[in-house]
Amino acid sequence: MTEINTDKLAEAFVSALAIDAAxxxxxxxYSQHPKWDSxxxxxxxxxxxxxxxxxxxxxxxxxxxxxxxAKEIVAKY
Amino acid sequence: xxxxxxxxxxxxxxxxxGIGFASAKLLALAGYNLxxxxxxxxxxxxxxxxxxxxxxxIRIECLTADLAELGVIxxxxxxxxxxxxxxxxxVHCAGSLYEAPLMMLKPAEIHQQLQLHVASAIELAQYxxxxxxxxxxxxxxxxxxxxxxxxxxxxxVYAAAKSALSGLTKSLAKELGAQGIRVNCVSPGFIQTxxxxxxNEQQQQAxxxxxxxxxxxxxxxxxxxxxxxxxxKAGYITAQxxxxxGGLTLP
Numbered sequence: 001m002t003e004i005n006t007d008k009l010a011e012a013f014v015s016a017l018a019i020d021a022a023x024x025x026x027x028x029x030y031s032q033h034p035k036w037d038s039x040x041x042x043x044x045x046x047x048x049x050x051x052x053x054x055x056x057x058x059x060x061x062x063x064x065x066x067x068x069x070a071k072e073i074v075a076k077y
Numbered sequence: 078x079x080x081x082x083x084x085x086x087x088x089x090x091x092x093x094x095g096i097g098f099a100s101a102k103l104l105a106l107a108g109y110n111l112x113x114x115x116x117x118x119x120x121x122x123x124x125x126x127x128x129x130x131x132x133x134x135i136r137i138e139c140l141t142a143d144l145a146e147l148g149v150i151x152x153x154x155x156x157x158x159x160x161x162x163x164x165x166x167x168v169h170c171a172g173s174l175y176e177a178p179l180m181m182l183k184p185a186e187i188h189q190q191l192q193l194h195v196a197s198a199i200e201l202a203q204y205x206x207x208x209x210x211x212x213x214x215x216x217x218x219x220x221x222x223x224x225x226x227x228x229x230x231x232x233x234v235y236a237a238a239k240s241a242l243s244g245l246t247k248s249l250a251k252e253l254g255a256q257g258i259r260v261n262c263v264s265p266g267f268i269q270t271x272x273x274x275x276x277n278e279q280q281q282q283a284x285x286x287x288x289x290x291x292x293x294x295x296x297x298x299x300x301x302x303x304x305x306x307x308x309x310k311a312g313y314i315t316a317q318x319x320x321x322x323g324g325l326t327l328p
Contacts, residue, residue, distance in 0.1 A: 039255065046210035055158050057151070058203075 016044035026068035082108040086162040091171030093120040095270025099296035103304040110136040144197040154204040164208035166307045167217045194238035215258040216307045223266045250316035259315035266322025268294040289324025
């Protein structure tokens, strides 16, 4: 597993979910935060793919249920 | 030369077929960069060369894949990713007309048709929209058929597959509209392309008489609508299914 740029990932979350940087912690979770709904998830995927120049597999998109999980997933690419 | 559309890229499936090629020609003239998909690499190379004679200022990339095969679309988009072109539009023209009476439908052919016309449309939209979301703009055009609404004896699978595009268009338009992505569907009537080249003269004349305009359609008739739906002129049009059939659909 490679080291990823966590700041870049956090920026993608801030931009996609329209939340404050302080809210981006490992505990930030899909459908737990009011702004991380299915529509925001779609935008988030696009933001992450653009930021890291990757194409996420559909299984990873489904599994990306928290910021902590997103770090693990992006590190695979 | 920078044109209005030089920062936009359109992916056309079935780009060497009648409607696909006609659309590619118009879009090349309009200055869009193009990603052409087809099953035959040589044919695609010919199409690319022809298009570059119409507009040498655009970038054209080619992708070869059989959309009826499971799992090809993910790898197709990994190549799209490598092109580093901002994907703005998707035109899904790839398809084949499968005709057989109900009692003679083979399960493998049924699944092949559903994969080619329906599952591929869903997957193409799924991946293409991820590129469009990056720019918060995009336009998806599916190619259905008048048969989807009218039905046709011997074309039950084709009609079922094409009519699925109607629900897909409306649902995706609702899901993607807030992100600036429009989704529409064109329904050609009897268009003179290779798809219907096996119709004899008598059958063609009969169909011609059923249209209000008393002529069969040309691929360019459909391509004009596709180009319009992709353009900013259609910026407030989404979730629509528009027939290009010379008036064939009214009883």
